[in-house]
Amino acid sequence: xxxxxxxxxxxxxxxxxxxxxxxxxxxxxxxxxxxxxxxxxxxxxxxxxxxxxxxxxxxxxxxxxxxxxxxxxxxxxxxxxxxxxxxxxxxxxxxxxxxxxxxxxxxxxxxxxxxxxxxxxxxxxxxxxxxxxxxxxxxxxxxxxxxxxxxxxxxxxxxxxxxxxxxxxxxxxxxxxxxxxxxxxxxxxxxxxxxx
Amino acid sequence: xxxxxxxxxxxxxxxxxxxxxxxxxxxxxxxxxxxxxxxxxxxxxxxxxxxxxxxxxxxxxxxxxxxxxxxxxxxxxxxxxxxxxxxxxxxxxxxxxxxxxxxxxxxxxxxxxxxxxxxxxxxxxxxxxxxxxxxxxxxxxxxxxxxxxxxxxxxxxxxxxxxxxxxxxxxx
Numbered sequence: 001x002x003x004x005x006x007x008x009x010x011x012x013x014x015x016x017x018x019x020x021x022x023x024x025x026x027x028x029x030x031x032x033x034x035x036x037x038x039x040x041x042x043x044x045x046x047x048x049x050x051x052x053x054x055x056x057x058x059x060x061x062x063x064x065x066x067x068x069x070x071x072x073x074x075x076x077x078x079x080x081x082x083x084x085x086x087x088x089x090x091x092x093x094x095x096x097x098x099x100x101x102x103x104x105x106x107x108x109x110x111x112x113x114x115x116x117x118x119x120x121x122x123x124x125x126x127x128x129x130x131x132x133x134x135x136x137x138x139x140x141x142x143x144x145x146x147x148x149x150x151x152x153x154x155x156x157x158x159x160x161x162x163x164x165x166x167x168x169x170x171x172x173x174x175x176x177x178x179x180x181x182x183x184x185x186x187x188x189x190x191x192x193x194x195x196x
Numbered sequence: 197x198x199x200x201x202x203x204x205x206x207x208x209x210x211x212x213x214x215x216x217x218x219x220x221x222x223x224x225x226x227x228x229x230x231x232x233x234x235x236x237x238x239x240x241x242x243x244x245x246x247x248x249x250x251x252x253x254x255x256x257x258x259x260x261x262x263x264x265x266x267x268x269x270x271x272x273x274x275x276x277x278x279x280x281x282x283x284x285x286x287x288x289x290x291x292x293x294x295x296x297x298x299x300x301x302x303x304x305x306x307x308x309x310x311x312x313x314x315x316x317x318x319x320x321x322x323x324x325x326x327x328x329x330x331x332x333x334x335x336x337x338x339x340x341x342x343x344x345x346x347x348x349x350x351x352x353x354x355x356x357x358x359x360x361x362x363x364x365x366x367x368x
Contacts, residue, residue, distance in 0.1 A: 041263070045286030049256035052248075053287060056260020056268070059221065059246065080249025084257075087247055181292065184263055193265040196293050196352055 002137045004098055004160035008033045008069070010141045011096070014148045018094070019057065019064050019187075023050040024071025025104040025163050031177050038190035042183040048078030051095070055081060058090040058152075061191075065092050065148070072099040072119060073111050085153050086127030093153040095123070100162035108164035123155035135159040203334040205361045207233035210298070213341035214243065214269065217296075221246055221261050223254045224271040227300060233271075251276030255288040255295070255354070262293040273300040274318040274358075284325060284354065294348035296341075297356045299329075304360040306333070322356060329356035 004026030012033045021041040022030045034040050043053045051070050058066040075081075075097060085093060101114035120133040130150045134140040140158060147156060165172065178186065188195055210233060214222070223246045226234045237245050246268075248254060254270035261268040272280070277299050288295050303312025310316060322329050328347060330340040341357055348355040 043259070043287075045290060046252070046256065046282045049252060049283050049287050052253040052256035052283075053260040053263075055253075056223075056246075056257035056262075057264055058260070059244070059257075060261040060264025060266045078250070078252065081253055084246070084248045084253055184291070187263065188265075191265075193263070196262065196349070 001159055001161045002135070002140070004100070004158075004163065005029055005032070006137055007096075007098065007140060007158050007160060010137070011067075011144055014145045015067070016065065016148070018067045018148070019061070020067045020069070021050060021054050021057070022069040023047075023074040024069070024098060024100075025165065026098045026100065026160055027069035027071060030069060037178075037183075038186055040183060041187050042178065042180045045180065048074045048076075048081075051075065051078055051081045052084070054095075055085050055088075055090070055093065058093040059088060062090065062092055065094060065152075066090075067094040067096065070095060070097045072097060072101070072117070073103050075119070076111055082123055082126045082128070082155075086123075089127070089129065089153055091129075091152045094148065095128070095153065095155045097155070097157040098160050099157055100160050102162050102164070104162045104164050107166050108162055119157040120155060123157075128153045128155040131155045131157075133157045203336065205332060205335050205337070205359065207236050209335055209338040210341065211236055211240065211243075213338055213345075215240075216342060217345040218267050219269050220244060220266040221258075221268040222271050223248055223257045223261075223268055225249075225251060225254075225273075225276060227273050230271070230300065251280040252283040254280060254297070255283045258295055259287045259291055259293065262291075262295065268295070270295065270297040272297065273314075274302050275314050277356075278314075278317065278321060281321070281325070284327070288354040289325065289327075292352045294345075294352050295354040296344050296348050297354055298341075299356050299358050301331075301358040301360040304358070306360070318358070327354060327356050329358050331358045331360050333360040 054068040124131040258268040303315025
């Protein structure tokens with residue numbers, strides 16, 4: 001198992017101008033390492049649907065690389081999106097799955113068949129152009145630059161340690177940062193896209 | 197009979213309304229009644245059809261396209277709209293983008309009573325979500341689709357067009 005924040009840190013130097021969004025506990029820490037917040041989007045609200053929003057973004061901005069740091073709990077809740085992505089096959093779509101085998105934000109209960117699912121194999125069989133799986137940080141570090149040069153849709157699953165949160169919601173401290181609507185507004189300004 | 201035929205909602209009318217309102221993408225799960233509409237949409241080079249696997253993907257995929265400055269519509273059935281409830285809430289109602297959702301009104305009879313619970317619960321669910329809607333039953337109702345687009349643009353909210361004809365004439 002890999003410390004998830006190390007995955008984000010290893011990815012950051014190879015981001016280039018890619019647009020980045022995320023779901024899940026560890027993906028939510030992307031803001032700690034991002035050096036280009038104008039191209040970051042916080043889209044989470046309906047569990048599982050951030051992946052579809054990132055897919056729509058990739059279709060709408062075909063000249064930009066779109067990266068999502070997904071979680072396995074969220075993906076399981078919207079598994080059909082793999083087929084939807086593979087069907088349209090956006091060349092600019094980079095789907096990173098941070099798999100901690102549990103619902104970390106609700107206390108660490110295991111997802112169904114937590115240790116028995118081959119997500120990269122699933123993405124491959126459904127039609128993603130390129131798929132990878134890592135459970136070793138060094139292998140990820142040495143591969144990520146090349147992965148970001150591949151033609152999408154690309155799927156990368158990485159086994160990470162769970163950052164389990166057990167406090168009642170009312171006692172948790174906010175991670176702070178910009179709201180979802182603020183990131184959308186900032187992003188559209190950065191990209192020169194008129195607000196609706 | 198001739199008059200009846202003239203009133204049937206033509207799929208071409210939907211395509212015309214989409215073009216009139218600068219629609220760029222249609223996110224959809226085809227159903228048995230919309231096959232001809234699907235074929236027509238696929239022929240239009242100004243329109244990108246995005247097949248999805250489950251209706252909950254529709255509002256969220258639309259959100260990504262909206263953020264990118266595009267004009268998507270969702271084309272689903274009322275049964276799928278029920279499935280998509282949380283996505284409609286979190287990825288459409290909460291985000292401040294205009295979005296028209298074309299929803300096939302399975303079970304609609306015009307007579308009130310229907311044996312199909314898909315129709316029974318459609319409008320109560322729209323009311324619960326505080327989603328405004330327009331009913332399109334025949335071809336002369338076509339302009340209501342543009343009214344829905346205008347309302348969505350002004351309010352920056354999702355607006356529903358219920359197709360209460362079960363797309364008669366869409367299969368040819």
